[in-house]
Every structure is written in structure tokens, then in C-alpha cells.
Amino acid sequence: MAVQAGPEVLTTGAVRTARLLVVTAVTAERDAVARGLTARVADGGDANAGLQHPLPGGLTALRLPLGDGGTADLLAAGVGPAAAAAGTAVALTAAAVAGEPYRLVVSAGIGGGFAPGAPVGSLVVADAIVAADLGAQTPEGFVPVTELGFGVVRHTPPAELVAGAARLTAAATGAVLTVSTVTGTADRARELTDRHPDALVEAMEGFGVAEAAAAHGVPVLELRAVSNPVGPRDRAAWRIGEALTALSEAFRSLVPLLESS
Numbered sequence: 001m002a003v004q005a006g007p008e009v010l011t012t013g014a015v016r017t018a019r020l021l022v023v024t025a026v027t028a029e030r031d032a033v034a035r036g037l038t039a040r041v042a043d044g045g046d047a048n049a050g051l052q053h054p055l056p057g058g059l060t061a062l063r064l065p066l067g068d069g070g071t072a073d074l075l076a077a078g079v080g081p082a083a084a085a086a087g088t089a090v091a092l093t094a095a096a097v098a099g100e101p102y103r104l105v106v107s108a109g110i111g112g113g114f115a116p117g118a119p120v121g122s123l124v125v126a127d128a129i130v131a132a133d134l135g136a137q138t139p140e141g142f143v144p145v146t147e148l149g150f151g152v153v154r155h156t157p158p159a160e161l162v163a164g165a166a167r168l169t170a171a172a173t174g175a176v177l178t179v180s181t182v183t184g185t186a187d188r189a190r191e192l193t194d195r196h197p198d199a200l201v202e203a204m205e206g207f208g209v210a211e212a213a214a215a216h217g218v219p220v221l222e223l224r225a226v227s228n229p230v231g232p233r234d235r236a237a238w239r240i241g242e243a244l245t246a247l248s249e250a251f252r253s254l255v256p257l258l259e260s261s
């Protein structure tokens with residue numbers, strides 16, 4: 001996939017515009033993404049400019065125009081990998097059935113950062129989207145499902161998209177872990193970094209989004225703004241507002257890449 005601005009001209013002479021799906025967990029993250037996209041596309045436009053795009057099952061995406069005539073659908077699918085996979089699959093299937101498939105899916109939101117690579121307020125683009133607790137606990141330690149003979153535990157976004165997104169947003173690149181339980185102790189944080197030395201962020205949705213995207217053969221990216229350190233539970237240390245501002249700025253910067261995807 002080329003990282004370049006502007007719509008792609010097909011050999012038929014038709015113009016293929018961007019069709020983008022961004023999946024967040026909660027509406028605060030979705031609205032942060034919308035503020036970033038509309039600020040760039042409409043030069044100061046507001047996030048409420050989007051249309052409500054109904055999806056099967058009572059879900060609704062916020063549909064925003066991109067500058068190339070394409071659209072970005074923003075879906076707050078819920079917290080955790082199962083809700084993320086279900087919502088993403090609904091949106092992807094509805095689009096495919098309508099003959100307007102998405103060309104890129106982005107999992108986006110806040111996340112916990114592993115020290116020292118991902119401080120609070122920083123951005124991370126996943127070069128690997130990893131299911132960190134999908135497996136079995138044995139007396140010898142954790143065994144991923146792949147070593148038990150089934151499934152996958154890692155999705156790898158296209159390298160040129162990762163590099164382009166990281167360059168435009170000044171983000172670090174590294175593995176983003178998907179967990180079903182937020183880490184709350186130093187021991188658990190160390191266990192995860194021992195198993196995944198390349199991990200920069202922990203969040204709860206990316207692997208679910210990536211599984212649904214893979215089932216549809218659509219490329220996936222994950223972008224996280226760090227709201228808290230991974231480690232001993234400390235709600236007072238969360239900087240959600242700061243992370244949401246960073247998320248908006250990141251999407252503002254990403255528009256040229258998203259419009260070319």
C-alpha cells in the first residue's frame with residue numbers, strides 16, 4: 001500500500017477514495033479521533049459535523065468526510081477484545097455486503113505505557129498487535145495458544161503503513177499488547193516485559209480489532225496515546241485528558257496517510 005497523499009486512480013479511470021474504519025473502546029476516544037480528523041479536513045471544523053451511520057445490531061458509527069472524497073467511520077465498540085472484535089466484524093461485514101468495503105482498519109485509543117519507552121502523553125504505533133494473555137497458565141509458566149496448537153497471538157500491520165504513521169505522528173513503534181485484565185502490580189508488568197521485551201503499550205482492544213480485520217483480509221493499524229504507566233495500580237496517575245489530546249493531534253497529522261490508504 002503506497003503512503004502518498006490524494007486519491008488513487010484505478011486503471012479503469014475511476015477514482016478509488018479512502019474507506020477507513022477507526023475502532024475505539026469508548027466515545028471519549030472516538031470523539032478525540034473525530035476532533036483530529038475534522039480539524040485537518042475542515043480546517044477547524046467540529047467533531048459534530050459527522051453523520052450517524054447505522055450498523056446492524058443497534059451499533060452506530062460516526063461518519064466523517066475525508067478530503068479526497070472518501071470517508072472515515074468511527075465506531076466506539078466497547079472495552080475489551082471481545083467487544084472490539086464483535087463491533088469491528090459487524091462494521092466490516094456490513095460494508096462488504098453493501099459493496100463498499102473498508103480499505104484500512106485502525107484500532108485507536110488510550111493505553112498503559114511500559115517504562116521507559118512509552119511515557120505518559122507519548123504516542124505508539126504498533127508494529128505488532130499481540131494477545132498477551134491468550135493461552136494457558138501451567139506450573140512451568142504461561143503457554144500461548146499457538147504453542148498449544150491453535151489460533152494466532154500476533155498480527156503484524158503493514159511495515160510501510162507503520163513507518164508512515166510513526167513518522168507523521170512522531171510516535172514510537174513497538175509491540176502493543178492486548179490484555180483482558182489491566183495490569184495492577186509491578187510483578188505482572190515485569191512478567192509481561194519478560195515475555196515481550198519489545199512491548200511498549202498495554203491496552204485491551206487491538207487484538208480483537210486485528211482478528212476481525214484479518215478475517216476480512218483488510219490491513220490493520222493500532223495507535224495508542226499513553227494515559228498511565230503499566231504497573232502498580234494508581235488511578236491518580238492517569239492522565240486521560242492529556243492522552244486524548246495527543247490522540248486528536250495524532251489523527252490530525254495522519255490525514256494524508258489515511259486519505260491515501
Ligand SMILES: O=C(O)c1cccc(C(=O)CC[C@H]2O[C@@H](n3cnc4c(=O)[nH]cnc43)[C@H](O)[C@@H]2O)c1
Pocket residue numbers: 025026079080109110111112113179181182183184202203204205227228229230233234235
Ligand atoms: O482501574 C484501574 O486501575 C485501571 C487502570 C488502567 C486502565 C483501566 C481501565 O479500565 C481502562 C480501560 C480502557 O483504557 C485502555 N487502557 C488504558 N490504560 C490501560 C492499561 O494500563 N492497561 C490496559 N488497558 C488500558 C484500554 O484499552 C481500555 O479501553 C483501569
